[in-house]
Amino acid sequence: MSEGAAKKEEKPRKFQAIRGTRxxxxxxxALWNRVEQAVHEVFATFGFGEIRxxxxxxxxxxxxxxxxxxDVVSKEMxxxxxxxxxxxxxxxxxxxxxxxxxxxxxEGELATIGLALSFQQLTLRPEATASVCxxxxxxxxxxxxxxxxxxxxxxxxxxxRPQKGRYRQFYQIDAEVLGGSDAPGIDAELIEMVMTFLxxxxxxxxxxxxxxxxxxxxxxxxVELLREELRKVKDKxxxxxxxxxxxxxxxxxxxxxxxxxxxxxxxxxxxxxxCDACRENYDEVKRQLALRGIVYSQNxxxxxxxxxxxxxxxxxxxxGLGSQNAVCGGGRYDGLIELLGGPPTRATGFAIGEDxxxxxxxxxxxxxxxxxxxxxxxxxxxxxxxxxxxxxxxAYATAIRAAKNLRAAGFSVELPPVEQKFGKALGQAxxxxxxxxxxxxxxxxxxxxxxxxTLATGEQGKFAEAQLLxxxxxxxxxx
RNA sequence: GUGGGAGUAGCUCAGCUGGUAGAGCGUCGGACUGUGGCUCCGAAUGUCGCGGGUUCAAUCCCCGUCUCCCACCCCA
Numbered sequence: 001m002s003e004g005a006a007k008k009e010e011k012p013r014k015f016q017a018i019r020g021t022r023x024x025x026x027x028x029x030a031l032w033n034r035v036e037q038a039v040h041e042v043f044a045t046f047g048f049g050e051i052r053x054x055x056x057x058x059x060x061x062x063x064x065x066x067x068x069x070x071d072v073v074s075k076e077m078x079x080x081x082x083x084x085x086x087x088x089x090x091x092x093x094x095x096x097x098x099x100x101x102x103x104x105x106x107e108g109e110l111a112t113i114g115l116a117l118s119f120q121q122l123t124l125r126p127e128a129t130a131s132v133c134x135x136x137x138x139x140x141x142x143x144x145x146x147x148x149x150x151x152x153x154x155x156x157x158x159x160x161r162p163q164k165g166r167y168r169q170f171y172q173i174d175a176e177v178l179g180g181s182d183a184p185g186i187d188a189e190l191i192e193m194v195m196t197f198l199x200x201x202x203x204x205x206x207x208x209x210x211x212x213x214x215x216x217x218x219x220x221x222x223v224e225l226l227r228e229e230l231r232k233v234k235d236k237x238x239x240x241x242x243x244x245x246x247x248x249x250x251x252x253x254x255x256x257x258x259x260x261x262x263x264x265x266x267x268x269x270x271x272x273x274x275c276d277a278c279r280e281n282y283d284e285v286k287r288q289l290a291l292r293g294i295v296y297s298q299n300x301x302x303x304x305x306x307x308x309x310x311x312x313x314x315x316x317x318x319x320g321l322g323s324q325n326a327v328c329g330g331g332r333y334d335g336l337i338e339l340l341g342g343p344p345t346r347a348t349g350f351a352i353g354e355d356x357x358x359x360x361x362x363x364x365x366x367x368x369x370x371x372x373x374x375x376x377x378x379x380x381x382x383x384x385x386x387x388x389x390x391x392x393x394x395a396y397a398t399a400i401r402a403a404k405n406l407r408a409a410g411f412s413v414e415l416p417p418v419e420q421k422f423g424k425a426l427g428q429a430x431x432x433x434x435x436x437x438x439x440x441x442x443x444x445x446x447x448x449x450x451x452x453x454t455l456a457t458g459e460q461g462k463f464a465e466a467q468l469l470x471x472x473x474x475x476x477x478x479x
Numbered sequence: 480g481u482g483g484g485a486g487u488a489g490c491u492c493a494g495c496u497g498g499u500a501g502a503g504c505g506u507c508g509g510a511c512u513g514u515g516g517c518u519c520c521g522a523a524u525g526u527c528g529c530g531g532g533u534u535c536a537a538u539c540c541c542c543g544u545c546u547c548c549c550a551c552c553c554c555a
Binding site for chain 2: 019076127164171173251351353391426441453455
């Protein structure tokens with residue numbers, strides 16, 4: 001109260017989403033839902049079931065499956081120790097340690113055990129395949145009729161520098177076919193499924209690129225050959241590629257450096273060095289794609305970056321994405337499940353970058369809007385269908401009942417929580433883009449005849465309570 | 480991790496060779512106590528991203544830092 005007491009209150013810190021993460025808001029989320037709805041519908045028609053996975057898994061799982069030398073594992077994972085809680089009284093710390101199988105005699109030993117109690121290192125998953133494989137093994141899915149077809153949708157985390165179509169928390173739509181044979185028909189059908197899905201969404205300008213990168217019989221030989229060839233021209237390569245000659249020669253094929261293109265064109269191609277089994281397999285995949293009427297282009301430079309891929313790999317690019325233009329990547333990974341301690345199991349799968357897919361859809365919508373002025377990505381029904389404008393206590397009771405019944409019938413209803421003059425109420429209704437205003441005042445309560453106004457035309461009519469639902473229902477289905 | 484660009488109101492942006500900020504849109508209120516869109520009037524919201532330096536004086540100049548955007552690397 002005393003003047004001058006106006007102390008400078010420090011404003012609380014303004015928080016912001018951490019780098020590379022973002023909030024998705026309406027109306028954009030409606031588009032996300034539409035995309036995900038299409039996933040559920042289309043994938044189900046191919047016999048896939050949804051699996052929901054933890055976002056955390058042991059670091060070791062990713063290191064083993066993706067490969068410790070990959071960028072993803074070596075520098076992009078969000079990893080931390082699951083801490084043993086040292087705030088606990090020593091008595092409980094000892095108990096906890098024993099529960100974890102660490103034999104500990106007295107308090108004095110606690111300190112020396114130290115990090116050993118921090119039992120495992122956890123990682124925010126950078127991709128889904130490893131976790132799906134872990135689940136396949138852990139839940140003994142080899143006992144199920146093979147192959148097991150699973151898909152999952154959710155956030156992944158990689159600590160990269162954000163740019164267009166790349167976030168540190170990003171979303172993938174992931175599908176895997178585990179077990180059974182390595183019949184090319186499986187790869188082809190998997191690709192068919194993505195293409196069907198993208199078509200369902202109306203995404204235009206998608207391109208499918210395929211390649212075979214051999215298996216453990218022929219790939220190492222090819223890699224050596226490639227390395228030898230690259231060494232001969234090493235001085236003509238940029239620093240990145242020079243490094244890759246030794247670390248991962250396949251990656252050189254992927255280079256975008258202008259001056260290297262000519263050299264790359266002349267390098268030996270893996271298609272010429274596949275073993276018989278891989279070549280036959282690849283030929284058959286292509287034949288199977290053709291059988292399904294799927295257009296593809298072969299791209300000998302398509303080398304997936306994750307260690308586990310063998311044989312067929314593929315990538316789908318889309319428009320409007322900047323330089324990160326792949327919306328989907330996938331391939332076969334026959335050795336992975338065994339590597340993770342499971343039975344020898346054939347497997348293949350893909351991941352769609354949902355953020356990029358959405359981005360591409362939005363860009364497409366933008367250009368269409370410019371062209372025709374009509375096309376909308378999220379052509380959802382309006383957020384508010386009926387705005388209930390009421391005045392007076394008695395009318396409020398009626399309004400509540402009306403809102404309840406309309407909602408039960410599936411209409412989206414906005415019921416203002418405080419009394420408003422009708423002018424203001426209609427203004428609100430208008431701003432919210434409501435289709436109808438239901439006007440309830442003294443007159444309506446007395447007569448039992450409610451007033452319904454169609455905002456777009458200004459027409460309005462009187463309805464008894466029962467007639468109203470009927471009228472609105474007809475209107476809705478008639479449109 | 481490297482390079483380039485950018486940060487001023489909720490949004491889009493102006494702000495001259497340094498003199499502590501404006502517009503449009505949006506939001507809220509009123510003109511308008513039973514009828515919206517149009518119009519008019521009014522209001523709120525900024526530590527000019529943050530920290531330091533130069534200066535009598537910094538949104539403006541310098542350095543650092545953070546974030547965003549784009550690209551490289553790599554990947555979806």
